[in-house]
Amino acid sequence: MRMREPTRKTKPSRLDDVARLAGVGIATVDRVLNERGGVKPETARKVLLAAQQLHLARRLPNPYRRSxxxxxxxxxxxxxxxxxxxxxxxxxxxxxxxxxxxxxxxxxxxxxxxxxxxxxxxxxxxxxxxxxxxxxxxxxxxxxxxxxxxxxxxxxxxxxxxxxxxxGIDNHAAGRTAGYFAARMTSEPGSVVVLYRGPEYRVHQQRLRGFETALAQHAPRLAVSALIEGPIERAHILHTFGRYLIEKGPPLIVYSTGGGSGELGSELAKSNCVGKTLFIGHELTDQSRDLLARGIMTLAIDQNxxxxxxxxxxxxxxxxxxxxxxxxxxxxxxxxxxxxxxxxxxxx
Structure with missing residues (x-):
């Protein structure tokens, strides 16, 4: 035999509030809140969600919980x-x-x-x-x-x-963090290359703005000299980055607003940039771990x-x-x- 808990009293005025919010009658609210049964699961769920929104501190009873x-x-x-x-x-x-x-x-x-x-x-x-x-x-x-x-x-x-x-993380703060470290870890003027996923991703817009803001604040001598836009894993983006390294030589800073650290690290290593370029990117992966351990990558900002x-x-x-x-x-x-x-x- 299932023992029923004593009926819990709820002030009539609060029953009215729950009933209005759930779009049901007061009698239905009373049946649900006091677990008397006879109410469709969907209706019971509406009542209990309304009760929670009105801070009645009642959880959804198991008999009414559907998958x-x-x-x-x-x-x-x-x-x-x-x-x-x-x-x-x-x-x-x-x-x-x-x-x-x-x-x-x-x-x-x-x-x-x-x-x-x-x-x-x-x-x-x-x-x-x-x-x-x-x-x-x-x-x-x-x-x-x-x-x-x-x-x-x-x-x-x-x-x-x-x-x-x-x-998600505070992406503007993440970009500012990249810019802050870039500014503090370099003392000479030089070129700054940013690889940027594109405007359709708000996350990358925020990181780029944060990075530029921090550079302007902490190292006015530095500014983004090349912005390479597109999916980093695509061949044409890597080709553009590789051509830049060949034609311009090792940049002072490379910042990637997204992933692709392994591919970028390979291009930096091929172009003899290791030890000359400060490379900051995002996400801790097997590739970025390896690049950090080998000194090719300087910092990886992980978003958990x-x-x-x-x-x-x-x-x-x-x-x-x-x-x-x-x-x-x-x-x-x-x-x-x-x-x-x-x-x-x-x-x-």
Whole structure:
């Protein structure tokens, strides 16, 4: 026999508030809050979400909890960074309650048609998304959000889309950090080369602006002399970078706003820039670890994608009432690695 807890009293005025917010009658609210049964799960969920929004501090009772499907959309795990993302999704999935399922969906972030199709074809209740900021992607996020399927972006934000939240580092601060160290670690004038992913990625815009701002503040003698724009892993970008090194010689500073450290490091080594060029990039991968250990790379700023995903998923779970609260902040810390501390990262 199942023992029922004593009826919990709730002030009538608060019942009215919950009923109005949930769009149901007071009697329905009373049945749900006091677990008397006889209410459809979807209706019960609306009531309890309303109660949480009104700070009644009540969690969703187990009899009303249905399975929750969260789709995580990101590129195929070909690069080391997205292999980290993929491993993080699998690890987080293993820690969730049985009623919560993560679905991995691989999509080209630069193809808004493909991203939009994934939203349209998915039966997920919520989404975690990595994609570029293009009109068709913005519209897909907006439709999902308006349809009651919350979206949380990670790494790259799409702020004007109606998304629920964004998890990531302070990218302007990360760019400023790169610029600060570049300014403080050099004393002579020289050329500054920046490899920049492109304006469709807000994350790279913010890093570039931060880098330029810090250079102007801490080393007015320095300014960006060459801006090479495009996906670093593409052959034509690497060719452009290689030609610059051949024609201009070793630059004083190379800053990459994205990944591709291994390819850039190889070009620097081929052009006899090791020990002459200060090279700052992003993400701690096997390649950047090796470049740091060999003295080819100076600093790697890591954005901790594992924590970004954990916060993104917890934000959705909190919003939909599957955990008691939403994370207080969706900004996660970044870590600066140098040849002096990369060993501890390897051992960890």
């Amino acid at each position: 929750l499907r969260i789709a995580v959309i990101y590129p195929p795990p070909v690069t080391q960074f997205f292999r980290r993302v993929n491993e993080a999704v699998l690890q987080i999935a293993s820690t969730l309650d049985r009623e919560v399922t993560l679905h991995r969906i691989f999509a080209d972030p630069d193809s808004p048609t493909e991203v939009a199709a994934q939203f349209q074809n998915s039966t997920a209740d919520a989404f975690v998304l990595y994609a570029s900021e293009m009109p068709k992607t913005v519209e897909a996020v907006r439709r999902a959000s308006d349809g009651g399927r919350p979206v949380v972006t990670f790494v790259n934000d799409i702020p004007d889309s109606g998304r629920l939240a964004h998890t 994608p594992e924590l970004q995903l954990r916060v993104a998923i917890d934000t959705i779970l909190g919003e939909l009432g599957y955990i008691g609260s939403i994370p207080a902040s969706t900004i996660v810390p970044f870590t600066v690695f140098s040849p002096e501390n990369v060993g501890s990262a390897l051992s960890g």
